[in-house]
Amino acid sequence: MSIAKGDLHAALKKYFGFSKFKGLQEDVVESILSGNHTFVIMPTGGGKSLCYQLPALMQEGTAIVVSPLIALMKNQVDAIRGVSNEEGIAHVLNSSLNKTEVKRVKEDIIKGITKLLYVAPESLTKEENVDFLRSVKVSFMAIDEAHCISEWGHDFRPEYRNLKNIIGRIGDNIPIIGLTATATPKVQEDIIKNLGITGAKTFKASFNRPNLYYEVRPKTKNVDADIIRFIKQHEGKSGIVYCLSRKRVEELAQVLQVNGIKAVPYHAGLDAKSRSNHQDKFLMEDIDVVVATIAFGMGIDKPDVRFVIHHDIPKSIESYYQETGRAGRDGGEGHCLAYYSYKDIEKLEKFMSGKPVAEQEIGQALLQEVVAFAETSISRRKFILHYFGEEFDNETGEGGDMDDNIRHPKKKHEAKDEAVILMETIEKTNEKYKSKDLVHVITGKENALINSHKTNEQEFFGKGNNKDKKFWMALLRQLLVAGYLKKDIETYGIIKLTKEGKNFINNPESFMMTEDHIFDGEQDDGSII
Numbered sequence: 001m002s003i004a005k006g007d008l009h010a011a012l013k014k015y016f017g018f019s020k021f022k023g024l025q026e027d028v029v030e031s032i033l034s035g036n037h038t039f040v041i042m043p044t045g046g047g048k049s050l051c052y053q054l055p056a057l058m059q060e061g062t063a064i065v066v067s068p069l070i071a072l073m074k075n076q077v078d079a080i081r082g083v084s085n086e087e088g089i090a091h092v093l094n095s096s097l098n099k100t101e102v103k104r105v106k107e108d109i110i111k112g113i114t115k116l117l118y119v120a121p122e123s124l125t126k127e128e129n130v131d132f133l134r135s136v137k138v139s140f141m142a143i144d145e146a147h148c149i150s151e152w153g154h155d156f157r158p159e160y161r162n163l164k165n166i167i168g169r170i171g172d173n174i175p176i177i178g179l180t181a182t183a184t185p186k187v188q189e190d191i192i193k194n195l196g197i198t199g200a201k202t203f204k205a206s207f208n209r210p211n212l213y214y215e216v217r218p219k220t221k222n223v224d225a226d227i228i229r230f231i232k233q234h235e236g237k238s239g240i241v242y243c244l245s246r247k248r249v250e251e252l253a254q255v256l257q258v259n260g261i262k263a264v265p266y267h268a269g270l271d272a273k274s275r276s277n278h279q280d281k282f283l284m285e286d287i288d289v290v291v292a293t294i295a296f297g298m299g300i301d302k303p304d305v306r307f308v309i310h311h312d313i314p315k316s317i318e319s320y321y322q323e324t325g326r327a328g329r330d331g332g333e334g335h336c337l338a339y340y341s342y343k344d345i346e347k348l349e350k351f352m353s354g355k356p357v358a359e360q361e362i363g364q365a366l367l368q369e370v371v372a373f374a375e376t377s378i379s380r381r382k383f384i385l386h387y388f389g390e391e392f393d394n395e396t397g398e399g400g401d402m403d404d405n406i407r408h409p410k411k412k413h414e415a416k417d418e419a420v421i422l423m424e425t426i427e428k429t430n431e432k433y434k435s436k437d438l439v440h441v442i443t444g445k446e447n448a449l450i451n452s453h454k455t456n457e458q459e460f461f462g463k464g465n466n467k468d469k470k471f472w473m474a475l476l477r478q479l480l481v482a483g484y485l486k487k488d489i490e491t492y493g494i495i496k497l498t499k500e501g502k503n504f505i506n507n508p509e510s511f512m513m514t515e516d517h518i519f520d521g522e523q524d525d526g527s528i529i
């Protein structure tokens with residue numbers, strides 16, 4: 001379908017009242033209108049919904065939108081109905097509808113009135129629904145929150161795995177649109193593979209949030225006092241403090257209150273009335289601070305949140321990014337402060353211990369990234385963006401100096417020789433180890449896996465034993481971020497050399513490394529909690 005640019009803008013104005021597209025929206029809309037499989041990766045708030053809603057409204061037939069979040073589906077349907085005089089323009093099809101309602105939905109689709117049909121993945125597995133959808137004209141299928149298809153995403157849903165099969169039964173050649181705000185290369189690969197959309201036109205927006213300042217502080221027994229001091233320095237400003245447990249939320253909210261801070265708790269254990277009351281107070285600025293578990297935040301659109309504090313470190317970089325992302329939506333200041341102690345990592349590990357082994361392994365790998373983020377002394381922004389598959393240059397990139405490590409840099413020192421040792425070890429062991437085992441090989445520590453390969457008998461075994469494990473781990477992470485090494489996408493853990501890494505071994509050059517922060521051992525007040 002070819003549509004003139006003017007028509008697209010007219011439709012944007014007509015249906016949504018906007019005069020300009022945001023970011024990559026226009027290109028995405030064009031791709032969908034041309035019938036391509038399309039993959040959209042944009043951070044939350046990037047304007048993903050419009051990317052499929054507008055082409056759906058402009059095309060013949062019904063677009064089927066798969067979404068796991070029933071509450072959000074209802075909001076979207078209401079919003080679309082708001083821009084049209086025709087109530088049947090958008091419908092939800094799920095198990096909460098009675099027979100008459102289902103009949104109405106089907107009639108509207110048959111009549112060609114319905115442009116958007118929202119369905120939960122479980123409704124799509126119902127034979128009668130598949131049969132019905134096969135008999136009508138479907139313009140395309142949009143899979144919202146497409147990361148739910150991947151075990152590496154933060155919200156894996158097994159029903160999503162079946163989608164490709166179901167789409168195939170609804171019709172041949174239906175364009176598929178995947179949308180997500182989770183950008184790790186591993187999740188992206190899973191989505192493309194599982195939806196069967198190799199070669200899809202891919203649109204990825206930058207995940208950089210230049211106005212956010214990232215900072216990590218060691219967590220000592222004085223953490224509450226430190227938080228109070230921080231909040232008082234931001235008096236009258238809105239902020240969120242995330243804690244892991246409901247109990248800690250309650251306690252900390254009280255501590256803040258007795259210290260004269262207008263704070264309320266928020267967690268899923270509170271009754272619905274208190275929850276919405278506390279949320280409203282925050283939105284209306286009757287209170288300044290919400291102390292919350294991760295239950296708080298979904299769909300909260302307060303533009304002037306000035307700080308997000310993590311009293312406890314989150315379980316993945318995705319969660320950290322999502323939660324800190326609630327600061328500075330208006331483009332103004334947003335200070336993201338996280339407290340970190342290795343004890344908290346161990347606590348998170350313990351939570352996982354009852355889960356299936358595969359899930360634990362994934363959880364562990366995600367957690368190790370959090371450790372790396374907390375302990376790193378390179379730019380935190382560079383680290384986060386690298387995690388999301390995006391290269392970032394602090395010298396030229398927006399917000400390049402907005403983190404503690406750049407503002408207060410640690411000393412750097414030459415590590416060319418060590419970088420060669422590390423990369424040669426990877427080469428000589430034929431790229432088969434994950435970071436922990438690699439460091440064991442370099443420092444000369446045996447384990448069952450290493451011994452089973454007889455790596456412990458090699459001349460290079462223990463070549464770097466004059467430096468400790470922490471040093472090698474830090475160097476390895478910095479070589480990863482610098483692009484000399486990469487993590488294998490299939491196993492997500494096996495460390496491989498990139499082309500630059502292979503070149504480095506043959507023509508070593510200066511590599512200035514910064515030593516990571518040491519978070520265990522003595523802290524300012526000599527204690528860790």
Ligand code: ADP
Nearest residue numbers: 018020021022042043044045046047048049050
């Ligand atoms: P996402 O699903 O990516 O989190 P949404 O689709 O909810 O993002 O959009 C985020 C906000 O941006 C919404 O308030 C939406 O109305 C607004 N928005 C989307 N597109 C535009 C546009 N072209 N111009 C202005 N605002 C837009």
